[in-house]
Amino acid sequence: MPEHKPLENRIRAKAAELGFVACGIAAADSAPRTGERLRQWLHDGMHGDMIWMEARAHHRESPAGLWPEVRSVIALGMSYAPAADPLALADAHDVGRISVYAQGADYHDVVKRALKALGRWLATEAGCDLKVFVDTAPVMEKPLSEAAGLGWQGKHTNLVSRAHGSWLFLGAIYTTLDLAPDTPGSDACGSCDACQRACPTDAFPQPYRLDARRCISYLTIEHAGPIPHEFRKGIGNRIYGCDDCLAVCPWNKFAATAARNLAFAPRAELTAPMLSDLLALDDAGFRQVFAGSPIKRIGRNRMIRNCLIAAGNSGNGALLPAVGVLRDDPDPVVAEAAGWAHDQLTFSPP
Template identity: 80%
Template sequence: MFEHKQQPGIEARIKAKAAELGFVACGIARADAAPLTALRLRQWLDEGRHGGMIWMEERAHQRGSPAGLWPDVRSVIALGMSYAPAADPLRLAAAGEIGRISVYAQGGDYHDVVKKALKALGRWLAQEAGCDLKVFVDTAPVMEKPLSEAAGLGWQGKHTNLVSRDSGSWLFLGAIYTTLDLTPDTPGRDTCGSCDACQRACPTDAFPAPYRLDARRCISYLTIEHAGPIPDEFRASLGNRIYGCDDCLSVCPWNKFAASAAANMAFHPRAELTAPALADLLALDDAGFRQVFAGSPIKRIGRNRMVRNAAIAAGNSGSRALLPVLERLRDDADAVVAEAAAWAIGRLTRV
């Protein structure tokens, strides 16, 4: 471990450097600043609300606290990068033959963009302060949301996502664990009040109570993480959503402060992902899928899951024009895709 001394004003310099690298939010917390995280995670897992996300269970001991992952950590630098949309995410709700993709996935892959900036900040901090550190984005066993709340970036709203007074709900989160003893910021304060817009907006009733999420009912989970057939009870509620869902985020009143001008250019939507035609998605083979979604976070779900989602959306579209391409999928090599296509055909031809 490096020997280090805390430098006067290093916290302000960290925040200035973070802003220079494209982060719109930066805050600092002690490594033990979110003590209830492990208990709440354990309860969520014991209730089975993580569904098939087995990795949440397997590394729960590391997720519960920063020290569980890295015993030497003393401070956490929480960071947020904006992907605030310029257009209303709900505008295509009634466009039956169009697939709706979550705002965060319409541009460049946030894993790459955020991690590159985090590494640059980490290199700078190591040189400036002579410390050990580790950087994390999403895929590591790190509970970014409670840590970000502890660091003053915002608070976890009733939809369980972070809400910022300045950036609303549209923040990609990252974290730097460091051996530095940094002066912490004031934690975020819950300002949801009596508002329950996010709860009422959820198409599948995925919130058993405010601040609690049942991932098994969440459209984002069902279209991205869930590998098998989508349960019948949720299919109609998916509407034309083919990758993720923004409904609970979009209705949050705090988003009126999230200026789209603050969004990182890397996350500006690609034209082909803003309103893709279901007919085109249903016709994708593996090579076509990789070509269309190269450089996108969507690529990780693979062709079969995307076509499955598009088939369910086609069944909800009311458009018999999609029947020919669905018929070709009846005998798809992937049994889940074939079943989804058969379901869609039945729904569109039902008298």
């Protein structure tokens, strides 16, 4: 009779069956410095307008702060390694650049669906209580993933994997099971500072520390008001997120696109959308174009604001009519961005 495999091995096998390319286990108390670092980051105001980070900091500080019964954390990763160079369109001033992670299906839905399937299987298999989380919950997935051996938090603060580079979507399962933990990840950034040098808005005051208030991903996604003028030129033609610090990571050379979940394959209309088309979108048009995409969450006004910044940086006078119309937009943030873009296209040298 064949030997019954340990539960930990069966968890990894089931996770792989469900599309996870990385799976590791950590004790619930295995990242004790996480709370201290979070409190300092919040104290320094580096979370910007992300008030929810502060409001639920006590839940984020440790798994037990969110769910006292948790004993082990199963950390999981899905690959979204891009087939094309994310920086290839940097000088294509007639298009808007969308971060790789948002060019396909909404990862929240894809990852959570797989997490729930794994959770149902585990509850049946082991008779335990558990909770599943993607990044919409107050969970510190990156330090927990490092503790579980998936990789390490690089100098850009994102998780880096030896096998999958900087291209992992993370999820976590909290469980009441006492599972055997994996060996934690160890930092392999060495002297490399490519991600720090790549940032267009100097969002890293020091390695391993991100000032979200200067980050293009934060400014184009989380920030609701006018984008500060000091960062507008640095944004270039990025209209949703920024891949620069991730894309230059040397560990990406080991990330095989074959490992990517097919759901994250880029939609053709989101790989290089024309700014002229995007600037013409009303709310209904925005919802239609971005249906099923994480981009839908930011709403039409924030997207148009971002596109106007890109238009102002484009030097493309053909965009002036579309920009001009938006100077009278009912949303004051959109109207202000349109005025700025109009001035850039009218008065700035080509």
